[in-house]
Amino acid sequence: METKFTPWRMQYLKRGGNPTDGGCVFCAMTEEPPDHDVENLVVYRGAHCFVVLNLFPYNTAHTMVVPYAHTADFVGLDPVTTAELFTLTQRCVAVLGAEYQPQGFNLGMNLGHTAGAGIAAHLHMHIVPRWEGDTNFMPIVGQTKLIPETLEVTYGRLRACLRG
Numbered sequence: 001m002e003t004k005f006t007p008w009r010m011q012y013l014k015r016g017g018n019p020t021d022g023g024c025v026f027c028a029m030t031e032e033p034p035d036h037d038v039e040n041l042v043v044y045r046g047a048h049c050f051v052v053l054n055l056f057p058y059n060t061a062h063t064m065v066v067p068y069a070h071t072a073d074f075v076g077l078d079p080v081t082t083a084e085l086f087t088l089t090q091r092c093v094a095v096l097g098a099e100y101q102p103q104g105f106n107l108g109m110n111l112g113h114t115a116g117a118g119i120a121a122h123l124h125m126h127i128v129p130r131w132e133g134d135t136n137f138m139p140i141v142g143q144t145k146l147i148p149e150t151l152e153v154t155y156g157r158l159r160a161c162l163r164g
Contacts (some may be wrong), residue, residue, distance in 0.1 A: 024070055024122050026052075026066050026119065026122045026124065029052065029066075030050065030068050040052065041151060043063070043155060043162055044088070044162040046084050047084060048069075048080060048084040048085075049065050049067045049068065049081065049085050050065075050066055050068065051066075051158075052064050053151055053154060053158070055151070057128075058106075059128050059130065059131075059134055060129065060147055060148060060154065061102075061129050061149075061154050061158065062126065062127070062128050062129075063092050063158065064124045064125060064126055064127065065085055065088045065124065065125040066122065066123075066124040067081050067084075067122075067123065067124075068081075069081060070122050071122070071123060072111065072112070072121050072122065074109065074111055077123070089107065089125050091162070093105055095161045095162055096129050096158075098161070099158065099161055100129050102129035102130055103130060103131055104129075104130040106126065106127075106128040106130060107127055107128075108125070108126050109124065109125055109126070111123065
């Protein structure tokens with residue numbers, strides 16, 4: 001397997017983003033004032049949930065909708081937060097569709113470590129735009145994923161759209 005150096009991950013790890021250290025990266029984002037949104041990649045703040053870019057995207061513009069409440073209990077999520085979670089998910093799909101013109105989307109939550117949740121203690125909805133051929137030989141044969149746009153560019157595009 002080819003090794004790709006990702007020095008930007010060190011900032012994430014130093015901020016307590018490593019779920020095994022007892023900290024919650026999502027809670028850390030909500031505890032910081034909005035003037036830290038750019039460095040945290042928070043593109044929108046709602047009343048009960050916020051929208052953030054995935055620091056380790058599966059694809060260009062991989063976005064997440066995250067409740068402010070620190071919980072892994074999807075079934076027990078209060079109705080107002082649940083409504084905003086899905087309303088913001090719909091809004092993000094509309095914005096990403098208009099801005100990036102993907103041919104499809106993957107939406108989902110991994111509930112629990114066994115189900116694949118990297119941050120199992122704080123539920124979040126993944127929104128992953130998909131294009132025909134985005135799973136080509138590079139990730140399959142070369143075991144390397146190529147993201148053609150930097151997080152900073154994606155952040156600027158989406159923040160303007162979600163705030164507008």
